[in-house]
Every structure is written in structure tokens, then in C-alpha cells.
Amino acid sequence: MGSLALSRADVLDQPAPSIPDEVARIAREQLAPLAAGIDDGSVYPAEVLRKFGAVGAFGNHVPHEGSADLRCAIQAMAAVGEVCGSTAFMKWCQDTLVWYAANSTNAKLAKRFGDAFSTGRVLGGTGLSNPMKSFFGIEKLKLKGRKVEGGYIVRGVLPWVSNLGPDHYFGTIFEREDEPGLVMFLADCSDPAITLTPCKPFLAMDGTGTYGVQFRDVFVPDDLILADPAGPFVKKIRAGFILLQAGMALGLIKDCISIMDEVDNPLGHINRYLPQQPVHFRDLAAELDAETMALARDPYNEEDAYWRKVIALRLRAGDASVAAAHAAMLHCGARGYLKSHRAQRRLREAYFVAIVTPATKQLRKMLAES
Numbered sequence: 001m002g003s004l005a006l007s008r009a010d011v012l013d014q015p016a017p018s019i020p021d022e023v024a025r026i027a028r029e030q031l032a033p034l035a036a037g038i039d040d041g042s043v044y045p046a047e048v049l050r051k052f053g054a055v056g057a058f059g060n061h062v063p064h065e066g067s068a069d070l071r072c073a074i075q076a077m078a079a080v081g082e083v084c085g086s087t088a089f090m091k092w093c094q095d096t097l098v099w100y101a102a103n104s105t106n107a108k109l110a111k112r113f114g115d116a117f118s119t120g121r122v123l124g125g126t127g128l129s130n131p132m133k134s135f136f137g138i139e140k141l142k143l144k145g146r147k148v149e150g151g152y153i154v155r156g157v158l159p160w161v162s163n164l165g166p167d168h169y170f171g172t173i174f175e176r177e178d179e180p181g182l183v184m185f186l187a188d189c190s191d192p193a194i195t196l197t198p199c200k201p202f203l204a205m206d207g208t209g210t211y212g213v214q215f216r217d218v219f220v221p222d223d224l225i226l227a228d229p230a231g232p233f234v235k236k237i238r239a240g241f242i243l244l245q246a247g248m249a250l251g252l253i254k255d256c257i258s259i260m261d262e263v264d265n266p267l268g269h270i271n272r273y274l275p276q277q278p279v280h281f282r283d284l285a286a287e288l289d290a291e292t293m294a295l296a297r298d299p300y301n302e303e304d305a306y307w308r309k310v311i312a313l314r315l316r317a318g319d320a321s322v323a324a325a326h327a328a329m330l331h332c333g334a335r336g337y338l339k340s341h342r343a344q345r346r347l348r349e350a351y352f353v354a355i356v357t358p359a360t361k362q363l364r365k366m367l368a369e370s
């Protein structure tokens with residue numbers, strides 16, 4: 001055999017690819033060709049999401065012995081976000097669903113859904129925007145529930161919930177109408193009393209399986225209750241919920257830097273007059289990445305100072321996404337103004353990072369009041 005053949009020892013010496021590396025490979029090979037279709041709403045990439053699940057992309061942040069580490073989940077989300085912001089968001093949706101089931105003290109629920117969610121065999125998301133806004137006095141809770149034998153009856157409408165389909169699940173919260181209290185539960189989209197209504201076309205994110213969800217006196221059995229009462233549970237999972245979103249921003253910013261680099265050769269002579277250069281965003285991305293990784297090791301930290309850092313990081317991540325995408329547009333000029341160029345898609349996706357709950361305005365309110 002020629003000298004190029006690898007010996008068994010050589011093969012054993014190769015480090016196993018990390019989960020983010022595997023996710024990046026799948027994103028490059030299988031997600032990139034779908035990104036335009038996902039953006040225009042003609043594709044919902046269930047199969048690719050399941051492939052991410054199969055290499056462990058949704059399972060690494062599951063807590064062990066009372067602690068959890070979100071770093072790998074965020075890095076994997078960033079690898080997806082470098083290619084497609086919509087799919088990075090769907091990864092976040094799935095990650096939150098895993099996070100809810102893994103933190104629930106309902107042992108039956110955790111046993112039934114834990115692996116199914118973390119392997120991506122069952123897909124879904126989160127309907128916590130309305131509750132998160134209600135906790136900070138921005139709007140009233142939209143779902144109402146009352147206790148009955150073996151569970152609750154729930155009614156109401158959530159205007160937008162993503163990564164859904166007929167056999168999907170998502171975590172959300174209702175307010176009890178029979179007595180004071182909030183309950184967090186898993187909604188089963190296959191329940192005939194739950195209706196998914198397609199949303200009007202968005203600026204971006206149309207391939208994210210986003211629907212208006214109507215609950216028509218849905219019976220939610222005790223087996224689907226994540227936390228009753230919901231308050232202490234939300235306090236436990238909220239930093240993770242927010243921190244995980246950083247993955248969307250980190251991936252998007254990295255691609256915006258690549259876009260600026262790609263046009264440096266033909267346009268660098270004139271682009272150097274622009275105030276914001278790739279090097280600025282490289283520094284900013286490195287700072288955000290370091291801060292995210294530091295906070296992501298400790299998502300159960302209960303200190304107020306930690307919570308403020310999480311909110312401030314999330315705010316910076318939204319601002320930086322919009323700034324990087326804006327700079328990428330200016331660097332590209334007319335090339336980026338073409339519908340076929342991804343610069344304009346990145347700009348539309350960046351605004352989503354800034355408006356998805358907790359939105360920039362909510363984060364500013366939270367910081368002002370903390």
C-alpha cells in the first residue's frame with residue numbers, strides 16, 4: 001500500500017468532530033441549498049433539523065446533576081446561523097423545548113419527551129413571548145385555564161409560535177381563571193381542539209413553521225404539565241431561554257463579516273471610506289462570544305448581577321446583529337441589493353434578532369427597571 005494510507009493508530013489519533021463542527025458540516029452541505037427557499041417560505045426544513053438532532057445538537061444543554069452548560073448548544077446554533085438565520089431560530093425553538101422538558105419536575109413528562117425532543121425525533125418550540133412580556137408588565141396573558149379532574153381546560157389565542165406542524169409540541173403558560181396562579185404546560189399540536197393558522201407573510205422567517213395557535217377549550221392532562229405553579233420554574237429557565245438566543249446573533253454576525261470580506265477585493269478601494277470595517281465586527285463578535293461563553297456555563301445562577309449581564313448581553317447581540325448586517329449592505333452596494341444576494345436576507349434576519357422576545361424595547365425596559 002502507498003504511504004498515504006492511514007494506519008489504525010492514525011485513525012484513532014484523530015479527535016472526534018465536535019457537535020458544532022458536525023452541525024456546521026450539515027449546515028454547509030444540506031442547509032445552504034435550502035436557505036433561499038426557507039427565507040421565501042416555500043421550505044420548512046424538518047429533515048435538516050432532525051439531522052442536527054441526530055448529531056446531538058439539541059441534547060448537549062440538558063442538565064446533569066443540577067448544573068447545565070449551554071456553550072455547545074450556542075456554538076452549534078451559531079454554526080447554523082452562519083448559513084440561515086431562520087433555521088438558527090428554529091434550532092433555538094427546539095433548544096427551548098428541550099430546556100423546558102429537562103428542567104421539569106414532572107418525571108412522567110421528562111421520561112416521555114426528554115429523548116424525543118433532544119434527539120429531534122419530535123420537533124417543536126415555545127410560546128413564551130406573551131408570558132415573558134406579561135411578567136414585565138407589557139401585555140396581559142392570552143391563555144386562560146381552569147382546573148378539572150386530571151388536568152386543565154385551556155382557551156385563548158397566541159398570535160405567533162414557530163417551529164410548529166401537525167405533530168409538534170410547544171411549551172407555554174396559561175393564567176388560571178378559577179383562582180390566582182400560572183401554569184406552564186406542553187401544547188400538543190395534534191389535539192383536535194388546537195388550530196394552527198398560517199400567519200400573513202413576514203419580512204423574513206416565513207419558512208420557520210410559524211402559526212397563530214388557537215386553543216378551543218383544550219383538555220391539558222396532568223401528564224403535559226411542565227410546572228404548576230409556573231413562577232419558580234420560569235425563574236429557573238429564563239436565563240437559559242435568553243442566553244441561547246445569542247447563537248442566532250453570533251452566526252449572523254460572522255456571515256456578515258464574510259460578506260464584507262468577499263467584496264474587499266473588488267470594492268476595498270472605496271469601502272475603506274466606510275466608518276465600520278470587518279475588523280470592528282471581528283472584535284465585537286469576539287467580545288460577544290467571550291461574554292456569552294462565560295455566562296453560558298452557569299445558567300442557573302440566581303444573582304441579580306448575573307441576570308443583568310444576561311439582559312445586557314442579549315441587548316448588545318440584537319444591536320450588533322443589525323449593525324453588522326447594515327454594514328454588510330453598505331459594503332456590498334448594489335450587489336447586496338439584488339434579491340439573489342444573501343446580504344439583504346441577513347439584514348431582514350438581523351431585525352428579527354432585535355425584535356423577537358425579549359425585543360430591544362423590552363430589554364431596555366428590563367434594564368431600566370432592574
Ligand SMILES: Cc1cc2nc3c(=O)[nH]c(=O)nc-3n(C[C@H](O)[C@H](O)[C@H](O)COP(=O)(O)OP(=O)(O)OC[C@H]3O[C@@H](n4cnc5c(N)ncnc54)[C@H](O)[C@@H]3O)c2cc1C
Nearest residue numbers: 126127128129130159160161162202205210355356357359
Ligand atoms: C416570525 C416570527 C416568529 C415568532 N415566533 C414566536 C414563537 O415561536 N414563540 C413566541 O412566543 N413568539 C413568537 N413571536 C413573537 C415575538 O417573539 C414577539 O413577541 C413579537 O414579535 C412582538 O414583540 P414586541 O415586543 O415587538 O411586541 P409589541 O409590538 O410591543 O406588542 C405586540 C402586541 O401587539 C399586538 N399586535 C401588533 N401587531 C399585530 C399583528 N399584526 N397581529 C397580531 N397582533 C399584533 C399583539 O397583541 C401583540 O402581542 C414571533 C414573531 C415573529 C414575527
